[in-house]
Amino acid sequence: DAKTTQPNSMESNEEEPVHLPCNHSTISGTDYIHWYRQLPSQGPEYVIHGLTSNVNNRMASLAIAEDRKSSTLILHRATLRDAAVYYCILTPYNTDKLIFGTGTRLQVFP
Amino acid sequence: EPEVTQTPSHQVTQMGQEVILRCVPISNHLYFYWYRQILGQKVEFLVSFYNNEISEKSEIFDDQFSVERPDGSNFTLKIRSTKLEDSAMYFCASRVSDRGFTGELFFGEGSRLTVL
Numbered sequence: 001d002a003k004t005t006q007p008n009s010m011e012s013n014e015e016e017p018v019h020l021p022c023n024h025s026t027i028s029g030t031d032y033i034h035w036y037r038q039l040p041s042q043g044p045e046y047v048i049h050g051l052t053s054n055v056n057n058r059m060a061s062l063a064i065a066e067d068r069k070s071s072t073l074i075l076h077r078a079t080l081r082d083a084a085v086y087y088c089i090l091t092p093y094n095t096d097k098l099i100f101g102t103g104t105r106l107q108v109f110p
Numbered sequence: 111e112p113e114v115t116q117t118p119s120h121q122v123t124q125m126g127q128e129v130i131l132r133c134v135p136i137s138n139h140l141y142f143y144w145y146r147q148i149l150g151q152k153v154e155f156l157v158s159f160y161n162n163e164i165s166e167k168s169e170i171f172d173d174q175f176s177v178e179r180p181d182g183s184n185f186t187l188k189i190r191s192t193k194l195e196d197s198a199m200y201f202c203a204s205r206v207s208d209r210g211f212t213g214e215l216f217f218g219e220g221s222r223l224t225v226l
Contacts, residue, residue, distance in 0.1 A: 036215075043114075043201045043217030044145075044153060087153075096141060096205070097166060098215065100153040 004088045009105045012078045020073040020104050022088030027068050030093045035062065035073045036100075037084040044087070044100070047073065083108045112136045114218035116202050122224045123192055131187045131221045133202030142185045143203040143215070144177065146170070153201070159185065192225045199223075 005023040012018040024033070035047040048055055048062045050071070055062040061074040075082055087103040115134045123129050135142050144156040158165040159177050176188045185204075189196055199220040 038153070043203075043220050044215075045217065046214040049214075095166075096158060097143070097155045097168075098145075098153075099155065102152060 004090060004101055006086075006088055006101065006104045008102070009107065011107045011109065012075075012082075013109050014080060015077050018075040018078045018082070018106065018108075020075075020086050020088075020106065021070065022072070023070045024088070024090055025069045027090055028092070031090040032093060033062065033064060033068075033071050034089045034091055034098065035060070036087045036089065036098070037082075038087070038103070039081075039084045044098075045084075047086070078106075078108045080108050080110065082106065112216075114202055114204055114216050116200075116218035116221045118221055119219070120222040120224070122226065125194060125225055126191050129189045129192055129196075129223060131189075131200050131202075131223070133185045133187070133218060134183055135185055135202065135204030136206070136216055137183070139204035139206045139216070141165075141205045141207070142177075142179070144187045145201040145203060145217075146198040147201065147220075148195075148198045156187075156200075189223075192223070194225050197223055197225045 032049055032051055034049040036044045037047050038044045048057050048060050050062045050064055063072045085103040085105050087100050089098050117132045142159040145153050147153045155168050157167040157171045174190045178186050199222050201220045202218045203215045205215050
């Protein structure tokens with residue numbers, strides 16, 4: 001399984017943008033980049049996914065490097081509710097299991 | 111918004127006992143999963159299930175584990191003879207797509223299993 005590298009933790013202030021990086025230098029051409037998050041005491045929650053192009057949805061934006069060896073999840077205005085562990089996960093197109101790493105623990109301060 | 115529901119939220123059992131964890135996936139979803147998370151550790155894939163068959167299972171999912179979709183709505187995980195190391199949060203998940211994996215997996219809130 002292709003591996004991702006994320007910082008263990010990051011901090012942000014409320015209402016500021018947050019950029020969560022993910023390195024995946026061994027990504028293959030058919031790997032999708034998924035982001036999930038896990039709020040305290042809850043199940044994982046889908047955030048966004050992409051293949052090559054940048055993606056936007058109501059929760060976040062995903063910026064994918066041109067060589068696809070890294071990506072950045074962007075929360076445009078962090079709220080206290082965004083405090084969670086964020087997982088960057090690579091998934092080949094022909095499989096449907098998610099391999100979770102340790103993720104980035106995001107703390108948001110008022 | 112539709113959601114995956116799991117029961118019980120917490121179950122305490124004695125080592126060696128059988129446990130059944132129940133899940134009601136989102137109604138039009140076709141693919142079902144169990145994951146688990148031991149306290150303080152990563153979320154781990156256990157099994158995927160489609161068309162009344164196991165599609166894929168991990169090494170964790172040994173003969174002590176089984177899954178079933180007994181009717182049109184429930185999806186269950188059974189652990190036949192629980193061990194201390196089975197203590198974990200178990201998450202059920204489902205997705206709709208029948209054309210390969212395209213993204214969103216919906217997870218339930220989890221069932222906490224404590225084995226004494």
